[in-house]
Amino acid sequence: MSLWEYANPVKFMRLSGAVLPWVSVAAAVTLVVGLIWGFSTPEDYKQGSTVKIMFLHVPAAMMAINIWVMMLVASLIWIIRRHHVSALAAKAAAPVGAVMTVIALVTGAIWGQPMWGTWWEWDPRLTSFLILFLFYLGYIALWSAVENPDNAADLTGVLCLVGSVFALLSRYAVNFWNQGLHQGATISVAPGDRISSAYSYPLYMCMLAFFLLFLALLLVRTRTEIRRRRTAALIAREVRP
């Protein structure tokens, strides 16, 4: 059996309907455990209680970038193989990615004020993240602006390709330009000043929770898009003489 069979809307609806309850329960459990665990961590010797913002900021920032990469893969599948489910999955993921970007930007500003003495700085990572957010808005707006869904999928696919530069810059800006306020990777295998296990384990749990939450929302939203497409097709058939 080929993976491409799930690009068939009927098969996708059947599989996603079976998987969705399990993913939703796993997302809810990991989210509750991860957030309670993260909120109960001790104060950091440098950052005090603001370290608790990390359990929302890091997973949200990670998802903001990874969701764009997922949208890129789905858009490429649409452009190359013309599978409608992949185009609809990319469309469904965009609002989730936009919200994750807002969370990363807002929590970053709130965290930055007491730690850096400023809400905002035109630092490479912060700036590329803001541009990524604008790309999310542009992507959502383009889907709404183009009436023909296939044309909209083509155009948003190209926009997604262009925006991927900023998704990559958001991730690697700190490495490219060794300047600005934002620190490097929080979690890394490289030697140096690393995060304590008292913080890393709840952080891993929150990262897993955010991923599962995204997966659950993506499945629900893609199913909604498929239903809307089917409704529009049935209405078009009624109208046609």
Add this chain to the structure above:
Amino acid sequence: MIELGKYAGAVLSAWGISLGLLAGLTAQTLLAASSARKRLEQVEERRRG
């Protein structure tokens, strides 16, 4: 009781805004899903009847 010290405002506002946004996104997703399902059922029923 968890002590947040002098950064209580920053921590609570970051958590409040984030959880509010996640709750809003989840609620919007579920409402849109329910509305799309009902609309499709109506159209399918109309076609059958």
